[in-house]
Amino acid sequence: xxxxxxxxxxxxxxxxxxxxxxxxxxxxxxxxxxxxxxxxxxxxxxxxxxxxxxxxxxxxxxxxxxxxxxxxxxxxxxxxxxxxxxxxxxxxxxxxxxxxxxxxxxxxxxxxxxxxxxxxxxxxxxxxxxxxxxxxxxx
Numbered sequence: 001x002x003x004x005x006x007x008x009x010x011x012x013x014x015x016x017x018x019x020x021x022x023x024x025x026x027x028x029x030x031x032x033x034x035x036x037x038x039x040x041x042x043x044x045x046x047x048x049x050x051x052x053x054x055x056x057x058x059x060x061x062x063x064x065x066x067x068x069x070x071x072x073x074x075x076x077x078x079x080x081x082x083x084x085x086x087x088x089x090x091x092x093x094x095x096x097x098x099x100x101x102x103x104x105x106x107x108x109x110x111x112x113x114x115x116x117x118x119x120x121x122x123x124x125x126x127x128x129x130x131x132x133x134x135x136x137x138x139x
Contacts, residue, residue, distance in 0.1 A: 041099050048092045055085045 059081045066074035121128060
C-alpha cells in the first residue's frame with residue numbers, strides 16, 4: 001500500500017471499517033461516514049418522492065379506466081394503488097424519524113453518567129419510629 005501511496009504522491013487516511021452481510025467488508029474514510037449517511041438519506045427521500053409522484057399519476061389513470069369500464073377488477077387495482085401510496089407515505093415518515101434519531105444520537109453527550117443513590121432501612125417499624133423521633137429531636 002505504501003508503494004502505491006508513494007507512486008501517486010498520496011497520503012493514507014485513517015479509516016473506519018463497517019461490516020456488511022457477513023464476510024463483506026467496506027472501508028470508509030473517517031470523515032465521510034456522516035456525508036454518506038446524508039447522501040443516503042437524501043437519495044432515499046428523493047426516490048420515495050419520485051415514487052409518490054409517479055404513483056399519483058398512475059392512480060389518476062387507473063381511476064379513469066375504472067370509471068369508464070365499471071369493472072370490479074379495475075376498482076380493485078385502484079384500491080391497491082391507494083394502499084401502496086399510503087405505504088410510501090409511511091416509509092417517508094419513518095425515514096425522517098430514523099434520520100432525526102441518528103442526529104440525536106450523534107449530538108448526545110456520551111460522557112453523561114447517571115448515579116442512583118438508594119438507601120434502604122432494614123429493621124422493624126418500632127426501630128424506624130424511634131430513629132425518626134431521634135432525628136426530629138436533633139432539629
